Amino acid sequence: MRRSYIVLISLISVIFVLAYLTTYMGILGPISSDTRYLAKLFLALTYNPDTSTSLRYLTAMSPEAVTAIVWDYRGIDTFYETTVFFMAIVSALTIYRGITNIESKTQGSGLSIIVRVVTKLLIPMNIAIAVSIAVHGHLTPGGGFQAGAALAVISVLLAVVFSGYSFGKLGMGISKAVALRSMGLLGIATVTLLPLIYGIVAGVQTYLMQNYMKVDSPFTFPIYAWGQLISGTLIWLNLAEFLAVSFGFFVIFMLLSLREETVKKYLGVGDGH
Amino acid sequence: MDTNFLERFLVIFALYNLLATIGVSIYGIVARPHITKKIIALTILGDALNVLAIFLGFKPSSIPPVLLKTDTISEGDIIKFATSAVDPLPQALVLTAIVIGLAVNLFLIFLALQIFRLYGTLDSRKIRELRG
Amino acid sequence: MDITLVLIAIFSLVGFIFTFLAVIEKDLPKAVVFSAIQSAAYAALFYLLRAPDIVLVYLPVSVGLYPAALFFLIGKSERVEE
Numbered sequence: 001m002r003r004s005y006i007v008l009i010s011l012i013s014v015i016f017v018l019a020y021l022t023t024y025m026g027i028l029g030p031i032s033s034d035t036r037y038l039a040k041l042f043l044a045l046t047y048n049p050d051t052s053t054s055l056r057y058l059t060a061m062s063p064e065a066v067t068a069i070v071w072d073y074r075g076i077d078t079f080y081e082t083t084v085f086f087m088a089i090v091s092a093l094t095i096y097r098g099i100t101n102i103e104s105k106t107q108g109s110g111l112s113i114i115v116r117v118v119t120k121l122l123i124p125m126n127i128a129i130a131v132s133i134a135v136h137g138h139l140t141p142g143g144g145f146q147a148g149a150a151l152a153v154i155s156v157l158l159a160v161v162f163s164g165y166s167f168g169k170l171g172m173g174i175s176k177a178v179a180l181r182s183m184g185l186l187g188i189a190t191v192t193l194l195p196l197i198y199g200i201v202a203g204v205q206t207y208l209m210q211n212y213m214k215v216d217s218p219f220t221f222p223i224y225a226w227g228q229l230i231s232g233t234l235i236w237l238n239l240a241e242f243l244a245v246s247f248g249f250f251v252i253f254m255l256l257s258l259r260e261e262t263v264k265k266y267l268g269v270g271d272g273h
Numbered sequence: 274m275d276t277n278f279l280e281r282f283l284v285i286f287a288l289y290n291l292l293a294t295i296g297v298s299i300y301g302i303v304a305r306p307h308i309t310k311k312i313i314a315l316t317i318l319g320d321a322l323n324v325l326a327i328f329l330g331f332k333p334s335s336i337p338p339v340l341l342k343t344d345t346i347s348e349g350d351i352i353k354f355a356t357s358a359v360d361p362l363p364q365a366l367v368l369t370a371i372v373i374g375l376a377v378n379l380f381l382i383f384l385a386l387q388i389f390r391l392y393g394t395l396d397s398r399k400i401r402e403l404r405g
Numbered sequence: 406m407d408i409t410l411v412l413i414a415i416f417s418l419v420g421f422i423f424t425f426l427a428v429i430e431k432d433l434p435k436a437v438v439f440s441a442i443q444s445a446a447y448a449a450l451f452y453l454l455r456a457p458d459i460v461l462v463y464l465p466v467s468v469g470l471y472p473a474a475l476f477f478l479i480g481k482s483e484r485v486e487e
Contacts, residue, residue, distance in 0.1 A: 004429045008422065015293055015421075019286040023278060030277065031284045033332055039360035044351055046361075047340050063340035065358070066458045069365035081369040088376035092383045133461065141339055141457035145372045149465040156473040229343065245372060249470065252379050256477045264390065283410040290417035294424045301428035307486040309433050309478060313440050316471055317424050320447050324417075327454045333407050337455040359455045368458055375466050382478050389482040396487070 042069060057215050061223050062138040062231040070143065071237045075192075075209040082188060082244065089181070089248045096255045099174065099266045111161050119161045126154050134242035138231040144238040148245025155250045159257035167254050177250045184243030191236050195219050209233070280333070291328065294321040308385050308395040312378060319374045323367045330360030338364065413453050419446040431486045437475045444468050 022028055035043075046068040048059040060068035070078050130151035137143030158166050167173070192209050198219050199206030206219045211232040213220040221232030298321060301314025338361035340346075340354050385395060392400050420443045427439035444467035451459040 004425075008425050011293065011425070012418070012422070015289045016286065019282060019289050022285050022289075023282040028281070028285055028288075030281050031331070031333060033334075035330070035332060035358075035360045039330065039362060040355045042361055043338060043358050044355040046338075047343060047346070048351060049346065050348070063343050064458075065338035065340070065361035066364045066368060069361055070368060074365065077366075078369055081373050085373050085376045088373070088380045092380045095383050095387050139343075141337070142461055143368075143458070145368055146458065146461040149372060149375075149462050149470070153465050153469045156469060159477075160473065248376065249379075252376075252383075253470075253473070256379075256382070256474060260390075260481055267390070280407070280410055283414040287410075287414045287417040290414075290421045294417075294421045297421070297424050297428055305428065305486070307433070307483075309475065309482070310428070310436065310486055312478075313433075313436055313475065314428055316467075317427065317440060317443060320444065320467065321420075321424075323459075324420075324447055324450055324454075327451060327456050327459065331454045333410065335455055337457050339457065364456045364458055367456075368462055371459070371462050371466055375470060378471070379474055382474050385478055386481060395482050 042073065054215070057213065060211060060231065060234070061229070062234050064138055064140065064143075066141070067138050067143045067234055067238070068231075070145075071234050072211050072232075075211075075233075075237075079188065079192065079209070082185070082241065085245070085248065086185060089251060092252055092255070093178075096263070096267070099255070099258070099263070115161055119157055123154055123157065126157075127151065130242070130246070134238050135235065137238040138234040139229065144241025145245055147238070147242040148249065151242070151246035152249035152253070155253040159253055163257070167257075172250070172254075174251055174254055177247045177254065181244050181247035181251065184240045184245075184247065187240030187243065188237060191233050191240065288328070291321055291325050295325075306396050306398050308388065308397060311397075312381055312385065315381070316374075316378055319370075319378075323370060326363045326367050330363040332359060335359045409453050413450060416446045416450045416453065419443075420450065433479050433484055433486060434476065437472050437479070440475075441468055441472045444471070 043065055045055065045058050046060050046065040047063045048055050049061070050056070060072040062068040062072070130147045133142035133150055134144055134147035137147070155167075158170075195206040195210040196208060198204075199217075202219075204219065205217050207214065207217060210217065210219055211221055211234070212223070222230065223232055224230065295318060298314045298318040302311050302318065305311060305314065336354075336358050338358045340351075342350060388400065389395050392403055394400060394403075423439045423443035423446065427436045427443060430436040430439060444463070448460055448464050448468065451463055
């Protein structure tokens with residue numbers, strides 16, 4: 001063990017000396033105090049309420065530049081990222097094929113009463129925070145991915161504090177979680193295809209995942225609802241992605257918290273060597 | 274030693290630390306025999322690469338790419354925001370990469386569990402000897 | 406001079422130290438804890454690099470979900486490497 005600490009200290013010294021030498025020789029210049037032109041374009045166009053100029057064809061009407069890029073400027077990119085996410089969850093489910101519901105027959109052993117009560121108080125707060133992150137994703141830092149990750153923490157809390165069988169008691173089976181996740185994916189598909197359907201019905205040119213009107217396309221999602229800025233597709237895509245991500249992780253942690261004996265009985269594999 | 278030298282040194286030191294982290298985690302993936310350790314090193318590799326991507330969009334004395342004032346916004350506000358905020362594009366790419374990385378790593382954890390069910394060990398040297 | 410750059414250098418160093426400890430540690434739960442500390446340092450790094458979105462997604466994922474999933478894996482398989 002002592003030898004590895006010596007290795008660690010010598011590695012840090014090597015990094016320090018190399019950084020000093022690089023700085024001294026001036027190979028790597030100072031960090032740029034200016035961003036690229038593309039970044040400036042994104043930042044200037046992300047929220048631009050000026051409707052008099054042609055900039056209205058380019059803006060995403062969201063003060064949050066990251067969400068605007070994720071779901072508007074590079075929306076198809078995120079669409080395929082969601083496909084990869086979908087495939088990863090489906091691949092994990094195929095390993096656990098055959099298990100559709102967790103029986104709540106077995107009384108699982110959770111943690112002590114204090115931890116249980118505190119967790120019961122924490123879970124509603126966690127849900128409120130996650131929904132708030134999702135709904136305000138186009139205004140403040142946040143969005144579907146962040147809210148989904150925040151909600152997925154609940155599944156870990158349930159599995160660790162109340163044991164894996166608490167999912168069954170709450171009426172949250174695997175098939176139900178998969179259905180909710182599919183609803184999220186369906187929401188993304190609907191928002192993606194709506195401009196196309198409108199274009200076919202109204203006979204005008206539209207684009208897939210179109211948010212606001214373009215120079216050659218009049219289709220536009222509502223920017224404001226009841227006086228609130230909702231940024232067209234962004235709020236709907238954030239909510240749909242929130243469902244897809246959070247319940248995708250719910251399924252995974254439900255399966256992970258199952259007892260090994262139950263899993264082996266279902267999968268019919270041997271008990272090792 | 275002037276301020277400019279120190280600033281450059283700190284940035285290069287942080288950059289080399291990230292590169293060393295990537296090197297150590299690749300060593301962990303390649304040379305450590307246990308599959309759980311390989312997965313831990315893989316998550317660290319992904320994290321370090323994400324930080325490196327964000328680092329490319331960073332500039333000193335800047336603000337986050339979130340416009341806080343939306344009610345009475347003028348052209349000057351937008352120009353000030355566009356010239357002082359950091360690059361939002363790497364952040365948008367890393368944001369999705371983290372969540373997708375988690376899903377893929379969870380799939381790897383499921384595969385590791387299945388390997389343990391079938392072989393009774395997670396040591397890759399022993400698994401190589403067993404051959405089913 | 407910007408204090409941010411000093412903090413960025415310190416947190417990247419902390420991340421490197423705990424990565425090293427996580428990779429050489431033989432006891433796997435300890436390695437997961439070291440990896441979680443490295444993740445916390447990187448979350449601070451994301452905050453210093455002006456990426457609040459990434460902090461929001463990275464904190465639950467790397468400090469909450471990864472260690473939990475790895476603990477499930479270790480609990481169902483082996484605890485010690487070699």
